[in-house]
Amino acid sequence: MPSDTPPAGRPFTPVDFQLVLLRRMADHNPGLVEDARRELGASPADMRDANKRWQAMVRSPRGRGAASRYRSVLGTPASRSARRIGDLDCEAWRWPLPLWPALRFEVLLAPGGAVWNEWLVRAPGAPAPVLRTLDDLTPWSCTVDEAARAFAPARPLEGSAPTRRGLAFTAPDGEGVRREVVAEFTWGLLQRTAVRG
Structure with missing residues (x-):
């Protein structure tokens, strides 16, 4: 059973990161988020704690840059690929997340390493949904x-x-x-x- 009181001082893990993604989605789809939270074995308190700690990392004046933060939490990207956007050569980093096996979390880095975009994309080789209506x-x-x-x-x-x-x-x-x-x-x-x- 997940604890209602998250342990203090534990490392920020990929499970915590998925809870952060879910926290933003809860406004629109609380039922889906509740099911996913349970699948991760996390309590509502775990989700609140993960979001609080993530926001503290993002806002910390001594914090690492966004690219370094993602690597520290998610590890080495499972894939890295060059991407051309307009006349700029960028790099896309991608990680699998257990909650969405057909997707990857992608961070798009501009020349110089600044993060331009961060979102979920379809995994290479995973079938895309049929969208007609x-x-x-x-x-x-x-x-x-x-x-x-x-x-x-x-x-x-x-x-x-x-x-x-x-x-x-x-x-x-x-x-x-x-x-x-x-x-x-x-x-x-x-x-x-x-x-x-």
């Missing part, structure tokens, strides 16, 4: 890139927090009527959609 856009079913490709052209929207993003696009409903949709993502994973008008 609004009914296919269920919570946690797809990533930002997958939705943007399936319902192109999609327009990026600013999120309500640093780890949140939005997309605006049109998609057919179950009757085949095209609807204007806003999709909200947390850490790159779909959380909810809303039909406009």
